[in-house]
Amino acid sequence: MITVGELLRDIRDTLEAAGIEHPGGDAELIVAHVLGESRGRVQALALLGAEVAPEDREVILDLASERARRVPLQHLTGRAPFRSLELHVGPGVFVPRPETEVVAQFAIDALQAVPDPHPIAVDLCTGSGAIALALATEVPTATVWAVEKSREAHAWATRNVELFGDGRVELVLGDVADLDPLGDARIPIGDETRAERARFHQDEGVRGGLATPRTLEHVQALAGLVHVLISNPPYVPDSMVPRDAEVRDHDPALALYGGADGLDVVRVISRVGRELVVEGGTLVLEHAESQGAAIRSLLAADGWRQAATHQDLTRRDRATTAIR
Structure with missing residues (x-):
């Protein structure tokens, strides 16, 4: 023994x-x-x-x-702590990091400041659902929409939403690029979805959810209704392979790499956000410590106001916020 x-x-x-x-x-x-x-x-x-x-x-x-x-500890235990939650994770999904907890706080603060009794938030590139579930847990009056492109990550998010979502997280399998107003795959919204949108956001229906499966069409129908849009998108430049084996060999590439400068998905989210977010609403983006100035510049060019970069607990630039 x-x-x-x-x-x-x-x-x-x-x-x-x-x-x-x-x-x-x-x-x-x-x-x-x-x-x-x-x-x-x-x-x-x-x-x-x-x-x-x-x-x-x-x-x-x-x-x-x-x-x-160098197999990630979270893959071995099947669990990853995130704020007050202990999420299910494993191969195929990005493991949520402690620094993202600070990023989520900006969205939580913005949601809590919304005068609407039923604020709406959207989490793009949700991965395990960590941010979306933190928002729904800590702002119980909010309805949160979460979008994920990867089927593997979506499966993990589905499990977490079922456990912790309390019926207030609407999970969508889809590519944020398909919501891009400059993209070729823009989704047409029919009259039926517009009617669903109107019914869903009546006071008596906000907490009830939609009877039909959640799709990108429903997300697009939120145009002008979203109070807070948040994302931890892939932002690693394609040429900058992470040194840590846990990240390099086990986090999905789809969740890591964001083009030559790492900002391809950020550019899409900026454009999508301009359509989804209500006037005066908030955008929150996680990014690498060297990307703050570039992100503030592209957000300003897209018409966002008051772009500001914030540090995490290690005093590294970690998040940029802006106002619609």
């Missing part, structure tokens, strides 16, 4: 040798996942000299070996 403390030390040493940034924390989370305990309880068990059953030890060491090969 081996104690929890001894096992944690062995795993920490293995992960440290593999170059894992937080080997001690990852060791505790792996053990907690297998034992079905909290991280704090694992720390307590280590102090108490508690022993680990052989079958649990084998599973723990297998997961630690995978982590040493």
Whole structure:
């Protein structure tokens, strides 16, 4: 038999040798996942000299070996914390990052300031649904629409929305480029969808949802009604392959790369947002620390006002906001 403390030390040493940034924390989370305990309880068990059953030890060491090969911890546990939520994630979906929690706060603050009793938000490139679900959870009067292009990511988002959406997150499988007013694939809106739009946004129907499947046509029909538009789009320039193996080898390329300068999708979102967002509404974009000035410039050129770039908790430029 081996104690929890001894096992944690062995795993920490293995992960440290593999170059894992937080080997001690990852060791505790792996053990907690297998034992079905909290991280704090694992720390307590280590102090108490508690022993680990052989079958649990084998599973723990297998997961630690995978982590040493730079498989993301979240893929091993199937969970990713995001603000007050613990989301389901895995291969095929971008793992939400702590810095995005700060970006989400700008959208939450903007939603809470909307005088409408039932504000509307749209999260483009939603991935696991992290931002959309944070908005719906922390602004319970809001209806949130979430759009994702990848079928694999959409599947993860569907699971998370079913668990945490409380009937207020409308998830759509589709490409934001198809909403682009300058694109060739612009979706025509028929009279029936316009009628659905009018019915849906009556006070008595806001919380009831649409009876028909959610499509990009329904998102396009929100033109001029959206109070907050937020996105964590792919923004890595095509030539800048991430150094971290967890990102480079496991995050989907569709969620990472945004063209030669990383801003191709941002340009589309800027144009789409000009149509969706109500006058005085807010746009929130996550981006790399070097992209703030370029994004402010392109937003201003598209007619957005008061573009401003904000830092995350590490004092790196992380988000740009603007007003319609």
